């Protein structure tokens with residue numbers, strides 16, 4: 168049973184409630200920008216990390232684990248782009264060895280995506296060592312691809328080299344973030 172309030176108090180109460188709610192919401196948004204920046208701070212390239220996290224609509228309500236999950240999603244999206252690029256490059260390659268190497272890259276990035284799905288599940292299960300192990304294995308696929316193509320003296324188009332660089336930066340970023348959960 169509530170105490171009956173005169174209508175003017177009720178209005179005042181409602182106004183106060185609405186304004187507190189707005190302030191609270193705004194603070195929450197600022198607080199999360201600070202959290203995202205703090206989490207990305209120890210990455211080699213914080214800007215790449217921040218850009219990835221903020222591009223995801225989940226970022227404004229994400230905690231530390233949520234931020235790590237977003238970075239793994241960015242990695243998976245990059246891997247998809249790289250699969251497409253390797254497919255295109257492989258079909259255009261005239262040199263047989265290069266074609267084989269690029270098909271290998273394509274398969275490598277498929278494997279990477281499988282690993283990243285597993286990494287997300289481990290992260291949800293709070294198995295942080297396993298999360299990082301899977302992210303590291305996925306990164307190794309990228310290194311193997313780069314190495315096998317480099318020995319054939321093929322240069323990737325600059326946008327592909329750039330995306331591979333972003334892939335490496337995001338991998339180290341998420342591993343450093345997850346390392347601090349343990």
Ligand SMILES: *[C@@H]1O[C@H](CO)[C@@H](O)[C@H](O)[C@H]1NC(C)=O
Nearest residue numbers: 248249251252255324326327
């Ligand atoms: C790489 O793949 C992306 C996504 O499919 C595409 O937008 C981009 O043009 C591709 N780049 C090259 C160099 O093939």
